[in-house]
Amino acid sequence: MLEVNGNTKIYVLLGNPIAQTLSPAMYNAAFRALQENRLYIACKVEEDGLEEAVKGLKALGIMGGNVTVPFKEKIIPFLDGISEESRLIGAVNTLYCREGELWGTNTDGAGFLKALKKVDPRGVEGRRVLMLGAGGSARAVAVTLAMAGAKEINIINRTLSKAQEIMEIVYGLDCRGQALGWDDKSIKEAVQESDFIINTTSLGMVPRVEEMPPLNPDWFRPSQWVIDLIYKPKETLFLREARIKGCQTLNGLGMLLEQGVLAFEQWSGLKPPVEVMARELERWV
Template sequence: MAITGKTTVTGIIGWPVSHSLSPVLHNAAFQALGLDWIYVPFPVAPERLAEGIAGLKSVGVAGFSVTIPHKVAIIPLLDQVTPEAELIGAVNTVVAREGKLTGYNTDGIGLIAAVRDKLSFDPAGKNILVLGAGGAARSAVVSLALAGAAGVTIANRSQDSAAALAQLVAARLPQTRFVTRGLDCLSDAGLMAGFDLVVNTTSVGMAGDSFPGLALSSLKPGGCLYDMVYAPPVTPLLAQARALGIPCANGFAMLVAQGEAAFRIWTGVTPPGGCMEGALAAVL
């Protein structure tokens, strides 16, 4: 596709950003739809974030993704953020319209879409265990609660961090019961028997590590596992779930679904089914 002065520009900001797979997703969808759009990486150092945002706005970029380390720092530089992004406390998608920048967070959208599509799991009324208490956990906790989860237990190495996260969201999402635990709870078969879904939001598994003593076999009948890690495609946690016959999926589907949501925000169009997924699979 030829790039001209009429080509609409989108992209991703981060530091570093050269490793991002987002250009693969979005450019495949633009091409499939015949849209005169392009998606490019913009390396923006943390100390130059304000300059970078002002520059993107001034040259008329239609929208952009936001990755580490800018997801939180960018919020004061935007004209507005959606209620969900404000509650999560992080932005991963920005759209420019009528001279204003609006921040969204599609990570939670991606998670809910992934568990529904790959695991046939509806969070409404369910009890869910979230492993971790960082930024990805916050997105997961908020999105699961907004999707109607009855209870969300946050298990983390630092229980203080888990408690801080629970306290932060509990007042805003009173319909969901929030509980915090240390990682030692994972070996408690009785406790694990109360969960319908386990979501790993940590980096555990990327280097072949796992959660020692995890009583995964004690999950509720029909319980399942979602691991946000997508490289390697089968982590020790997923291998354990497969060996036990527990429905499970990796972070591949979430990565695609959050990208599809961002694409819709910018263009108003849904990418062709399987387009982004196929492009990403070809790379991975």
């Protein structure tokens, strides 16, 4: 058991809701394994209390942790600075101390790419990507993959303007592609020509496990990677259909782990016990 005393260093997660988060379990398991007198806690913050919460962190000397929905974008004005990745993505998921100031960065996209390279070391350089959805996770992944040399990134989203917003950033990173609506006649071609198809929507997540993005599985081909950022269930209906068609599949658990590992390194300055963190996540998922 971790003993909390006057010398315990504290790190926090700011969000609302926070009941579902696995971050405290993962990070505190890491501290125990390293025999570090540190503690990670989740703090529920009301919508109108974010600025005061950040001021409180600084006043208490808590200079590290994470940010989750709905504050990844809203917290930026209250920080002393943000990384270039966060500026491009427009969101922060990690807080850390930089020369006595509270800064933010984003490890979501880098965590995704690290998880992907563990199963396909080639990565995305020179390859085509199709993304489903245009929320915060899609933005982080799209920016990272464009920076990693993806040949083409296409984004399908119900609200076309949101996909177009992300594509403007992608174009600025010298990557081609287009925004598509779900009724676009070129979707079939986009699916068939892609090397990676990535679902960033919540379709198929517990408890709505019978749902999946409205793509025809017959369009898949065996050489493709079909990826779902969802990790509960471990195999969504979307991934199951892709597996049946002979595709290589990957769920979101690896991204969850790797973005957490990168965040841990950033705000703790410690070498993460990756296997311990992975086992703890597996225990809860």
